[in-house]
Amino acid sequence: MSGLIGWSGLFLAGTKSEETPMKYIQDAVDLCDRTLKSENLTISDKLELVCVFFILCAAEICVGDVKNWYDIFGRLHKFISDECNGNLKSLLGLLGDTEGAKWLLSNFLYHDVLSSSSHEKGTLFPIDQYCEALDIIPGTTQLLDSGTVCDPLQGCVRPMYVLLGEIINTKNKLDKMQEDLNVIVDRDTYKQRKFEFLTTLESDFEELETRIKNTNPHTPSLLLLKDDKELEDHLTLFEIYKLSLRIYLRYMVRKTPPAVPEIQLMLQELTLCMDVIMDTNVQSGLCFALMVAGISCVDPVDREQMEARLRSFCSKFPVKNFELVLILIRKAWELNKDGAHCVNWFDISESMGWYLSLA
Incomplete structure (x- = not known):
């Protein structure tokens, strides 16, 4: 109390x-x-x-x-x-x-995958342990969330947070492989290991992309909604996270710069969806998506509109996290003026001495 x-x-x-x-x-x-x-x-x-x-x-x-x-x-x-x-x-x-204990564990997963420290170092617990405890089946083509616990912080989006954790840990695994590759002196060994690294990278990317596309909302959470408008808002938020994760996967695994047309096209879809749920009951779930969309903006018009969107959001929704997101996005724009480089928000957060949560 x-x-x-x-x-x-x-x-x-x-x-x-x-x-x-x-x-x-x-x-x-x-x-x-x-x-x-x-x-x-x-x-x-x-x-x-x-x-x-x-x-x-x-x-x-x-x-x-x-x-x-x-x-x-x-x-x-x-x-x-x-x-x-x-x-x-x-x-x-x-x-x-109990259901309460599972809810608390689900809540820990949520905070774990939205922490800047986890994006830099990997999640505090392996994602397969979260899945086992929460009755989530991590298939190769689709993640099946059959758990009955409904977490109000995540709602029907919970499977996407699990996949975000998978992206984070895959990124850290590949970074370690890259580091090991960089210290190999023998040319033949280097060529073999580089082939293994690139094969793993593409295989992991394709598997995660497929799972993001094929995974469905957490159904028990949808059954609690009171009308069609609420259902539409929650399903739109789910689509927002699908798009955000597909963009983020390209940043984390392939190190794709935001200026690439593929990302710019997804960004246009993402911002349209976000505008639909501004000023609704699910707008509080936009923190991570706004970060991804913000660092993806390259054109001056897109950046101006994104800043206006965040300013408006901060004035109506008094949670300071969104103000911190705007600060990091502006810094990313300074570091990546033409969008030709892949800039990580958590690296910026670390450089400022922040342990940021996108919860």
Whole structure:
């Protein structure tokens, strides 16, 4: 309760300078520390701790924090890792194996794949562990999300967040292969390893592209919607993530620059879809898509319209994360004036000393 009151106070104030909300946030932190020192934590204690850690992360992200939220998330990761010895499936038993426990794990996946640190280093847990624990089947041509848990932060888009994690980890695997390739001295060995690297790269790209195209929305989330307009908005958001991931896959795996016509064509589709759901109940899910669309803008007209779109969004939706996204997009434009290079948003975030969340 202290965490929720603090979070709501920070949201209303829009800043961490308000003394009263921060008092409640600190109370929540102190209670967590006290509970963690207990030698015999019950299942209820563990569930409460995970919930409060998430509330504290959300409160920090809400006001545009770029460091403290990740410290809290790191503490949550350590707590989960210690509890399950690195096996997420066993965590569910330790938390009661309830729908609530699965929801919390799904929430951790969401924050993991939207963290700048994970994009740079890889997700904190392997994606196949998330899939196993959440009843998601990672096929080669389609990802099947048969889980019954409905996460309001992800909704029907959850399969796309799983695939985003796959893209992140594939990028890190290929980067390691490239690094190993660069230190090979023998010419014949280099040629063989380069062939293996390029073959793997193309194979991984084609598999992920196919899965992004073929994967369907999380059906149980759609069954909760009240009317056709809500259904249309949620399905449009799902299509936005499909387009965003297809663009992002090209950046992460093939290192394709945004000026390439293929990306520019997808960008036009993406911005049209985003404009459809501006000012709707699902607009809060646009942070990652706006980042991808923003760094993909090359033409002056597209950049001007994207900045206007984000300014309008920030004025109507008081979550500071979107202001941080605009700052990073502007920096990407400075570094990539003609769109001829592949510029990573998480590299810019790191250069500014930020641990950014696109949640």
